Amino acid sequence: MPSFLLRRLAVLWCLGLSLASCGGNEKTEETGENSHTTTPYQLTLPSNLPQAISIPPDNPLTVEGVDLGRKLFYEPRLSRTGTQSCGSCHQQSKAFTDGLTKAVGGDGLPHSRNTMSLANVLWETTLNWDGAATSLEQQARIPIENPVEMHQLLAEGVRKLQQSDLYPPLFQKAFGTSIITEENVLKALGQFERTLISANSRYDQYLRKTGSLTPTERQGAAIFNNHPGEVGGVFIRGGACHHCHFSETGLFSSPDFFNNGLDVNFADAGRGAITGLASDRGKFKAPTLRNIALTAPYMHDGRFKTLEDVLDHYNEHVQTTSAFVDPNVLLSNTPNGTRLDLTATEKTQLLAFLRTLTDSSFVTDKRFSDPFKQ
Amino acid sequence: MFRLMTRSKLSVLLVFLIVALVFTGCGNTDKEAEPSSALHLEISHVVGGSSLTLNSATPYTTPAGESFTVSTFKYYLSNFKLGKADGTEYAVPESYFLVDEAKAASKTITLSGIPAGDYSSLTFMVGVDSTHNVSGAKAGALDPINSMFWDWNTGYIFAKLEGSSPQAPGNHGVLLHVGGFKTPNNAIRVISPTLAGATIQIRQDRVPTVQMQADVLRMLSGPNTIRFADTYNIMGAGPSAMRLADNYAAGMFTVRQVQEK
Numbered sequence: 001m002p003s004f005l006l007r008r009l010a011v012l013w014c015l016g017l018s019l020a021s022c023g024g025n026e027k028t029e030e031t032g033e034n035s036h037t038t039t040p041y042q043l044t045l046p047s048n049l050p051q052a053i054s055i056p057p058d059n060p061l062t063v064e065g066v067d068l069g070r071k072l073f074y075e076p077r078l079s080r081t082g083t084q085s086c087g088s089c090h091q092q093s094k095a096f097t098d099g100l101t102k103a104v105g106g107d108g109l110p111h112s113r114n115t116m117s118l119a120n121v122l123w124e125t126t127l128n129w130d131g132a133a134t135s136l137e138q139q140a141r142i143p144i145e146n147p148v149e150m151h152q153l154l155a156e157g158v159r160k161l162q163q164s165d166l167y168p169p170l171f172q173k174a175f176g177t178s179i180i181t182e183e184n185v186l187k188a189l190g191q192f193e194r195t196l197i198s199a200n201s202r203y204d205q206y207l208r209k210t211g212s213l214t215p216t217e218r219q220g221a222a223i224f225n226n227h228p229g230e231v232g233g234v235f236i237r238g239g240a241c242h243h244c245h246f247s248e249t250g251l252f253s254s255p256d257f258f259n260n261g262l263d264v265n266f267a268d269a270g271r272g273a274i275t276g277l278a279s280d281r282g283k284f285k286a287p288t289l290r291n292i293a294l295t296a297p298y299m300h301d302g303r304f305k306t307l308e309d310v311l312d313h314y315n316e317h318v319q320t321t322s323a324f325v326d327p328n329v330l331l332s333n334t335p336n337g338t339r340l341d342l343t344a345t346e347k348t349q350l351l352a353f354l355r356t357l358t359d360s361s362f363v364t365d366k367r368f369s370d371p372f373k374q
Numbered sequence: 375m376f377r378l379m380t381r382s383k384l385s386v387l388l389v390f391l392i393v394a395l396v397f398t399g400c401g402n403t404d405k406e407a408e409p410s411s412a413l414h415l416e417i418s419h420v421v422g423g424s425s426l427t428l429n430s431a432t433p434y435t436t437p438a439g440e441s442f443t444v445s446t447f448k449y450y451l452s453n454f455k456l457g458k459a460d461g462t463e464y465a466v467p468e469s470y471f472l473v474d475e476a477k478a479a480s481k482t483i484t485l486s487g488i489p490a491g492d493y494s495s496l497t498f499m500v501g502v503d504s505t506h507n508v509s510g511a512k513a514g515a516l517d518p519i520n521s522m523f524w525d526w527n528t529g530y531i532f533a534k535l536e537g538s539s540p541q542a543p544g545n546h547g548v549l550l551h552v553g554g555f556k557t558p559n560n561a562i563r564v565i566s567p568t569l570a571g572a573t574i575q576i577r578q579d580r581v582p583t584v585q586m587q588a589d590v591l592r593m594l595s596g597p598n599t600i601r602f603a604d605t606y607n608i609m610g611a612g613p614s615a616m617r618l619a620d621n622y623a624a625g626m627f628t629v630r631q632v633q634e635k
Binding site for chain 1 (some may be wrong): 428429445510513518519521523536537538543544545546547548549551556559607609610611612614615
C-alpha cells in the first residue's frame with residue numbers, strides 16, 4: 001500500500017472524528033462572499049420544562065443571530081411610521097404584552113385582538129390566538145405587514161435597514177452577508193424569540209425544591225389540577241384547568257384550540273376562520289398562564305380586566321349552550337350541577353396559585369431588554 | 375512518521391484505521407442482520423354501523439337508547455406482541471402509540487423491526503404500563519403535551535371519550551376519562567383480538583396490513599351497560615373507570631382483515 005494513500009486515509013479519519021465530535025464551538029461557513037464565524041448560542045433549558053425542542057434546522061441559534069434579533073425586535077424602522085417595534089406591544093415589564101384590551105397599530109388603528117405573551121414561545125407549535133402561524137419565522141411577517149400593526153411591507157423595512165450604518169455589518173456577522181434579506185430578518189427575530197424562556201417563578205422554585213409555596217397556594221395548585229367528580233365514593237373538588245392549560249408540561253398552554261364558553265355567538269370566529277369548520281367557530285388557543293398576573297386584560301379580545309373576572313367566568317358564567325363548547329368547562333363541583341361551583345375560598349386559593357406563576361427575573365432579564373435604551 | 379514504519383507496521387495501522395472508521399461511523403454495527411420487517415395496523419373508528427365523525431350534526435344512539443355526540447376519542451395502545459403457533463412471542467420494544475380520531479396519521483401504526491415469520495396472534499395493551507405511568511422518558515406518544523396525563527399519582531389517561539348527551543345531567547357534557555394502574559382499580563387491559571384463523575406473514579419483502587376497527591359503542595356496552603344519565607363524568611382510577619375498561623377489553627377492537635402485501 002503506497003504511503004500517500006495511507007496519509008490520505010489518516011486525514012480522512014481525523015476529519016471523520018472531528019465531524020462526529022460535534023463539540024466544536026466555532027463554525028465557519030464559506031458563503032462565496034466573505035467567510036464568517038458564528039458562535040452557537042447555548043440555550044439553557046430549565047429542568048421542569050420539556051427537554052424536547054424543535055429549532056428549524058436552517059435557523060440554528062447563534063450568539064450573533066440572537067443579538068441581531070434582539071435589535072430588530074426593538075427596531076421601529078420596521079414600521080411604516082418609524083414609531084412602532086415588536087417591543088412596543090410586547091413589553092418586557094408586562095411579560096411581553098401591552099396592558100391594552102386590544103392592541104393598537106402604529107397608525108393608531110385598533111387591532112381586533114389582545115396582545116399575547118411571548119414567554120416560552122420556543123415550545124409553541126401553534127401561534128396566534130387562532131394558530132394562523134406554526135413557526136416564529138412565519139409568524140413574524142404578520143405583525144410587520146399587518147395594517148393594524150406595524151403596517152410596512154417587509155421589503156420596505158429591509159430597504160431601510162440596508163441604508164443604515166448599524167445593520168449591514170450585523171447581518172454580515174450573523175448570516176455571512178451584508179446584503180439584508182427578508183428571510184434573514186425573520187430568522188433573526190425567531191432566534192431572539194426562542195431565548196425568551198420563563199421558568200423561574202415561585203412555582204418553579206417550589207418544583208425544584210429551592211423555594212416554598214404557602215398552604216393556600218398549594219391548595220390552589222390542587223384546584224387547578226383536579227378534575228371535579230366522584231372517584232370510588234369520594235368527591236374530589238377542582239377546576240380542571242390543567243386539561244387545557246397543561247401544567248404537566250410546565251408550559252400552562254396547549255397547542256390545541258377550545259371554545260371555553262365565552263359566548264354563544266362569536267364576533268371573532270377564531271380557529272373556525274382558519275379551518276372553515278363550523279365546529280371550530282369560537283375556538284381559540286389556550287394560551288400560557290405563566291406570568292398571568294402581569295398580562296391583563298385577558299382573553300383574545302381582552303374582555304376581562306382582572307383575574308378575578310376570569311375566575312368568575314369559569315365559575316359562574318360559562319355559556320353552556322354555546323355550540324361545541326368544550327365539555328371540560330361544563331364540569332361542576334356540585335353533583336349534577338350546572339356551574340363549576342368553586343367556593344369563594346377555593347377561588348382565592350386558585351388566584352393565589354396563579355400569582356405564583358409570575359417570574360420577576362424574566363421581566364427584568366437584561367438579555368431581553370431594549371438594547372437601544374441601555 | 376510514516377516513512378519510519380515498516381510495511382507490516384503500516385498494515386497494522388491500516389487495519390486499526392479501518393476499524394476505527396467503521397466504529398466512528400454510524401455506530402449501527404449490525405451483526406448478521408436477521409431478516410426483519412414491519413407490520414402496519416390501520417385503525418378505523420365506528421359507532422355501531424356508522425363511521426365515527428367528530429362533532430357530527432346527527433347524534434348517535436347508545437345500546438341503552440341515549441343519544442350522544444363525540445368531540446374527542448383517543449386512547450393509548452402499547453406493548454405490542456406477536457405470537458407464533460409454537461407459542462413463542464416477539465415483543466415489540468418501546469411500542470407506545472396514541473390513537474386520536476382527530477389526527478388521521480395516528481390511526482396508522484407501524485411496528486417495525488419484527489423478525490420475519492408467520493404470526494397467529496396480535497396482543498396489545500390498552501393504556502400504559504405501570505412503569506411508564508410513574509417514571510421514564512416522557513417523549514413521543516407519552517409526552518404530556520398530548521393532554522393524556524393527570525399527575526404522578528394517577529398517571530396517564532388511557533382512553534378519553536368526550537362529547538355531549540341530552541341525557542347527561544347538569545350541562546349535558548360527557549367526559550369519560552379512563553385510567554388507573556394500581557390495584558384494586560387497575561384499568562390496564564391486555565387484549566388479543568381474534569385473527570379468525572388468518573396468519574400475519576412477515577417477510578423481508580412483505581409488510582402486511584392488519585385492519586382493525588374500534589367501535590365506540592363497545593366502550594359503552596358489553597359486560598356493563600353505561601347510561602349517561604348516571605355515568606357522564608369519569609376520571610381517575612375507580613370502579614367506574616374499571617367498568618369502561620372491562621367493556622373495551624371485551625370487544626371494542628376487532629380485526630377485520632389481514633392483508634398480505
